[in-house]
Amino acid sequence: MVEPKSVVYHVGGGTLDTGSPFKTHLNFRNNLKMLFKNLPLPSLFVVIPIRLLLDAVAAITFLKQKNGFFHFFAIVKAHFAFYFSIPKLISKRQKISQKNNLLGKMHWSILYKNKISGIKCFSDL
Secondary structure: OOOOOOOOOOOHHHHOOOOOHHHHHHHHHHHHHHHHHHOOHHHHHHHHHHHHHHHHHHHHHHHOOOOHHHHHHHHHHHHHHHHHHHHHHHHHHHHOOOOOOOOOOOOOOHHHHHHOOOOOOHHHO
16 A cells, blocks of 8 residues: 555664664564554454464575574564564554555465565565
8 A cells, every 4th residue: 555645764674784683673573563553453363463474484594594593583473572562462453543444455475475476676566
């Protein structure tokens, strides 16, 4: 979805080093929160378990890297932060008006499109 009138007031993760475990924590936590707040309820019960499985694979992959334990722990910490924030997210979710217009919504995972279908460029999605 796109909101052309939106304004960005920060540079995102631009201030954190790409190898920072804290950045890993924020990326995983914030993505889980975004999914929980914005997915339609039926999709939520499908996407979140798949996401948990993919995050487990990512965490194990980090363990194979030098200093990967810190990123592994960051993912675990992100999940606990997400679980404990669910009551607050439920109230935020109720405030978000779910729009029926899903123009621009991906019908397949970008991960699937990239790894299985071999699509490398965003413009080809």
